[in-house]
Amino acid sequence: MAAEHKPRLTRELVAMRVAQELAPGSTVNLGVGMPTLVAAFAPPDANILLQSENGILGYGGFSEEAYDQDLVNAGGQPITLNPGASFFDSAASFAMIRGGHIDTAVLGGLQVSERGDLANWSVPERGGGSIGGAMDLAVGARRLIVAMEHTTKDGRPRILRECTYPLTARRCVDLIVTDLAVVEVGPEGLTLREVAPGWAPGEVVTLTDAPLTGPRGVPEMEL
Amino acid sequence: MTATIYEAPDEALDGISDGARVMVGGFVSASSPTNLIFALKRRGTRNLTVMATNIGFGDRLDELCEDRQIAKAIASFAVRASSARASRFEEQYRAGEVELELVPQGTLAERIRAGGAGIGGFLTRTGVGTQVAEGKDVLSWQGEEWLLERPLRADVAILKAHRADRLGNLSYRMAGRNFNAVMATAADLVIVEVEEIVETGELAPNEIHTPAVYVDRIVRCDPVEVRWDGR
Numbered sequence: 001m002a003a004e005h006k007p008r009l010t011r012e013l014v015a016m017r018v019a020q021e022l023a024p025g026s027t028v029n030l031g032v033g034m035p036t037l038v039a040a041f042a043p044p045d046a047n048i049l050l051q052s053e054n055g056i057l058g059y060g061g062f063s064e065e066a067y068d069q070d071l072v073n074a075g076g077q078p079i080t081l082n083p084g085a086s087f088f089d090s091a092a093s094f095a096m097i098r099g100g101h102i103d104t105a106v107l108g109g110l111q112v113s114e115r116g117d118l119a120n121w122s123v124p125e126r127g128g129g130s131i132g133g134a135m136d137l138a139v140g141a142r143r144l145i146v147a148m149e150h151t152t153k154d155g156r157p158r159i160l161r162e163c164t165y166p167l168t169a170r171r172c173v174d175l176i177v178t179d180l181a182v183v184e185v186g187p188e189g190l191t192l193r194e195v196a197p198g199w200a201p202g203e204v205v206t207l208t209d210a211p212l213t214g215p216r217g218v219p220e221m222e223l
Numbered sequence: 224m225t226a227t228i229y230e231a232p233d234e235a236l237d238g239i240s241d242g243a244r245v246m247v248g249g250f251v252s253a254s255s256p257t258n259l260i261f262a263l264k265r266r267g268t269r270n271l272t273v274m275a276t277n278i279g280f281g282d283r284l285d286e287l288c289e290d291r292q293i294a295k296a297i298a299s300f301a302v303r304a305s306s307a308r309a310s311r312f313e314e315q316y317r318a319g320e321v322e323l324e325l326v327p328q329g330t331l332a333e334r335i336r337a338g339g340a341g342i343g344g345f346l347t348r349t350g351v352g353t354q355v356a357e358g359k360d361v362l363s364w365q366g367e368e369w370l371l372e373r374p375l376r377a378d379v380a381i382l383k384a385h386r387a388d389r390l391g392n393l394s395y396r397m398a399g400r401n402f403n404a405v406m407a408t409a410a411d412l413v414i415v416e417v418e419e420i421v422e423t424g425e426l427a428p429n430e431i432h433t434p435a436v437y438v439d440r441i442v443r444c445d446p447v448e449v450r451w452d453g454r
Binding site: 055095 | 313325349395432446453
């Protein structure tokens with residue numbers, strides 16, 4: 001079977017792998033889209049404090065009970081609160097974000113460069129796109145994880161030497177988790193840390209534009 | 224100065240003229256001033272510059288585009304990455320009929336805070352090396368590059384809180400503070416819809432999130448239910 005047609009991780013499995021990165025007791029902001037799914041896989045005893053940039057610290061899961069339009073996350077989804085949750089205004093929320101008080105942010109991505117530049121808000125050929133809180137989170141979070149698909153729908157790499165889409169921030173990404181691999185961004189470039197089950201490191205390298213070091217002996221993700 | 228209490232949202236908007244710069248509080252569905260947005264629509268005020276974190280993402284602000292009342296928006300969420308589920312604002316933006324200044328959400332909040340706090344600008348790393356930096360001063364400090372961002376003020380802010388007392392103190396519920404609390408400080412005329420007006424003294428000093436000094440007009444309205452499917 002040609003590599004590009006082999007099964008890849010579902011969005012849920014990517015979220016599950018990202019959740020393994022969250023340190024117990026850390027404060028985490030989950031972006032809109034695939035990162036939102038990470039909340040469901042964080043171990044309950046890890047005491048992760050989830051921040052939502054519309055002014056909530058300490059939300060729980062998604063509310064399936066009575067809808068309260070005043071209690072939504074940054075993606076507009078109804079949520080629940082954990083004991084100890086607090087509310088604040090948007091200026092205070094972004095002071096928290098830019099001030100380095102968020103341990104980890106997880107954002108979606110369209111492209112990441114070998115230096116860790118992120119493009120995640122606009123596809124030029126479609127026009128439009130919105131920035132939301134992504135630029136503030138990208139520069140403000142102590143650690144930035146990008147959860148995204150390894151290639152575009154027509155098979156073009158999203159991990160590139162240079163981003164071609166409008167940037168969210170320069171040199172901001174620490175770790176990339178895709179449906180094919182876990183890639184670490186370091187001062188010397190990108191390191192392939194793990195591959196999806198059933199994938200060979202060489203196959204992942206073929207679908208990556210930027211150079212990856214360490215493709216020999218790379219383990220499969222444990223999910 | 225005591226806030227003026229209005230009986231109906233349409234009257235509470237008296238004096239907003241064509242071409243006004245209007246801040247609109249709320250975040251998606253949370254504490255969005257939907258009654259005042261509807262009143263602004265009924266009044267037909269035109270050529271507005273609207274400042275809101277989102278337009279057409281679970282709010283009803285997009286309905287002002289039906290009669291083309293918005294000339295320009297300053298927002299963080301206003302256009303989707305594809306035109307498949309475009310709002311009216313997006314359609315008009317993609318047709319070149321409305322102007323959009325897209326601002327990172329934290330920069331938007333801080334520009335409004337600065338506008339209300341007498342601060343002439345601030346330095347942020349947000350937006351350095353991106354389209355947001357175009358035309359702005361970049362300063363070097365402590366080995367990093369920072370963007371100089373300028374304050375934002377408005378002629379009018381339309382906001383929603385949960386409760387007000389007759390003096391004009393405001394209390395929000397749940398995640399309702401969002402942009403409401405900061406916009407209350409940064410407009411010449413601040414108009415707030417609330418679900419309940421109580422006697423002065425009934426709000427405990429520590430449950431007042433917006434002190435009365437910022438509030439000019441309040442109007443009691445039943446909240447409008449807003450639902451969004453997240454797309």
